Amino acid sequence: MTYNGFVAGYAYPVSEAAVNIRKCLSQDDPELAVRHFIQLSDVFTASHGLGRAELAEDIPATTGVAHWDAALAACAEHYLEQEKIYVPLWTQESDKFLTEPWIFGSGRYDIPVPENEVPPAFLRHGVLIYRDTLISY
Numbered sequence: 001m002t003y004n005g006f007v008a009g010y011a012y013p014v015s016e017a018a019v020n021i022r023k024c025l026s027q028d029d030p031e032l033a034v035r036h037f038i039q040l041s042d043v044f045t046a047s048h049g050l051g052r053a054e055l056a057e058d059i060p061a062t063t064g065v066a067h068w069d070a071a072l073a074a075c076a077e078h079y080l081e082q083e084k085i086y087v088p089l090w091t092q093e094s095d096k097f098l099t100e101p102w103i104f105g106s107g108r109y110d111i112p113v114p115e116n117e118v119p120p121a122f123l124r125h126g127v128l129i130y131r132d133t134l135i136s137y
Helices: 014-026 030-046 050-055 064-081 120-125
Strands: none
Touching: 014 030, 014 064, 030 050, 030 064, 050 064, 064 120
């Protein structure tokens, strides 16, 4: 079942999310890029054990934007750490850590994100995202 290009019940690995986010950014559609990121988070949430590990096993191509690459690495690290699963080395490459923090999805209206609201993996990567953003209702 698809909805606006998203597939329900489908394994959506980080590598595929990176390609889709890059395409959205090249088409000047950051809102759709955010939706792809949230879909990735939803798939990680629904997966467990080796299913989660498989989502992050392939090294993703760059999105072309450092803060999105950092966000994808942080997402993989966040969900794999939850289940104490091996975190792939690509998530620890220096280009996956921002020197200046980025407010996730920021654009016209930057709303500060208190550090105590940011999951640790995201904070380490310099991606300021509210923990509740990762929860689909």
